[in-house]
Amino acid sequence: MKKHCCEDMAYHVNFECEIHENPFECPDKIIFFDNRKNDYGLIIHDGGTSCIIIDYCPWCGSKL
Template identity: 40%
Template sequence: MELEKFKELHARFFGKELPEAVTASEEYDAYIEAIHDDEACYNWATAEKLKAKGFDFESYCCLMLADKVYQSLDEEGEIKYDDPDVIINKWDEGLYGIPIHDGGASMVVINYCPWCGHKLSK
């Protein structure tokens, strides 16, 4: 999908309660497919979401890592230790890790980004 067309659809669909007639449309399906299958559309939509939330995504090696770290934080910016949907955390010390969901704060420290392979530094 052309990025400009995606941006137009994003403005119409994102963050809104949509009736079933809309979510069952071919246009909506194409929009959802573009988010999942088109890197330019995914990157643009993710950057827009993180900008709107005031999250400093540009300090991360890739948008996927930035988005997953953002998703690991609660509304106060603290790590959500008890959320099984969290797949990566970044600690204040600059360490990144994959949480072990055992009820505590255990993690497996990682040194490379799981998405782009960039060496993660403190």
């Protein structure tokens, strides 16, 4: 498992909803992490699978 920049980021990246299997359908899942590209993104909950790639952690400010 990848070590993330802070506990908050690790919590949100590893969050698993008990109701929704698809992270893009869960309103509580806000961060998507792509292991292949090593990218972090803010999930846009508009019914699709869109994300806004982020370069800095929203909680601690570290460069991702």
